[in-house]
Amino acid sequence: MTHACLPLHWRRYPERYLLKGNYCENCKTAFFPARVVCPNCRRKALLKEKEMPRTGRIISFTEVFVGPMGFEHETPYFLALIELENKAKILSQIVDSKKESIREGAKVKKVFRKISDTDKEGAIAYGYKFKVVK
Ligand SMILES: [Zn+2]
DSSP, X not given: OOOTTSOHHHHHOHHHHHOEEEEETTTTEEESSOOSSOTXXXXXXXXXXXXXXXXXXXXXXXXXXXXXXTOGGGOSEEEEEEEETTSOEEEXXXXXXXXXXXXXXXXXXXXXXXEESOOTTSSOEEEEEEEXXX
């Protein structure tokens, strides 16, 4: 697959839009972000790069009222710990979801959203966030 048509900063940071993690073929465990050594078996050779599933469930969440630098204008927003369908866990902002739909166990899917107006290179930075689905 070629990414020639994508803007340069997307091609430079594939983990931002593909949720690239990896998978240990020995103990059948998925990791995000990718690990260098499997924490279970410590056998580096068996780790394979893998794109993470696009759906999962909320394990826990919090409403953020005071955002970190660059996110001040977005508060309040919801930050959730999500367990993907392959059991890998990921921390992500929840967007486009009714407040009452954001709860433990809610099913979520990955969406692309603007993360910040400009990154270090002056380009608009996009990446993954999640939204609640029925
Ligand atoms: Zn392993």
